[in-house]
Amino acid sequence: MNKIELNNITVRYGTNTVLEHFNLTVEPGQILGIVGPSGCGKTTVVRAICGFIDPQEGTVSINGNIMYDRAKRINVSPEKRNVGVVFQDYAVWPHLTVYDNTAYPLKKHGVPKDQIRPQVEEALRLVNMSSYHNYMPSQLSGGQQQRVAIARALTSSKDLLIMDEPITNLDAKLREQMLVEIRLMQEQLGTTIIYITHDQEAAMQLCDKIVIMQNDGSIAQIGTDEEIISNPANRFVFSFVGVSNFLPVIKQDGKVYLDYDEKILLFDEVPAEYPAADRADIGIRPMDIVFDETSPVKAKIVSAVFFGNIYSYFIDIAGNEYRVQRITSGNEEDEKYVEGLEIGVRFLNCKYFDREVKN
16 A cells, blocks of 8 residues: 655646646545646646656645655656556557566566566456456457556556556446446555546545646645535536536625525524625525425426436526436426426525626
């Protein structure tokens, strides 16, 4: 198990600054997910840890050993950092068998032949590929090729694995299966894993903690999935993780109103978490908008779609469209919420944010 520390990392490509004074610590034996929008710097973080790029500032340490320190002119080569890497496109050698692909890092590091076979067999066992020693990559499915890529990474290092979008190219069923297998493997080995993805659901299912990166390369929040969902650090986190609605509100005379051309009473008292400014936005999840005929807030159902155990609606409030989800009750109650219906709505578990300024 390895601890990773990035301190004050700055990475620029020409005039484009991708990371600036970036700090991150990954605890030993932890699966840490890094998520964020495309171009926010997730892969740059990985490349800095692996030694594929040289930051303009900062230090990279693995297990207390400095791998990179520009000021001290320390720069350990990638092959000596003891990091296993799994990429999105598998990157298995097409001309090598499953066994030889898995053995490649060991051979490259000059491991004696009598020590290679047991390590390869153990790695293949961990990814359920023991019976595929002599297969060529062209004979394997995408999921099997990804398992080989993970096995090869394990022969590079069982202490630290970096997985950069490792299951994106797999179908939904295989993605679920691979997430379970990665977790089981990590529990057996105690490996420290950094899991890079844009898929928040995968990160929440797999990771012990999640780093949310913003477009400018900064960290918006680090926490468990429960912490991030229940207590988002800012508007970006709330909007990035899951489906969200934002509605304009205003406080007047000790009450809160929906802030449309015609004000609509929302709450009789101003919540303690309401921002300092009179005008704000509330963030609310689709599941936290509920139909209630007694509510003063009226909406029109624009569309209603059934998804197995969930109904998905779009509703119109004062000319603005919002998303609602309801778990089906399995009775006639579901059938009355049809397109065109005028219905009252209530808002639960609201989050309050400063009013977004639109250009």
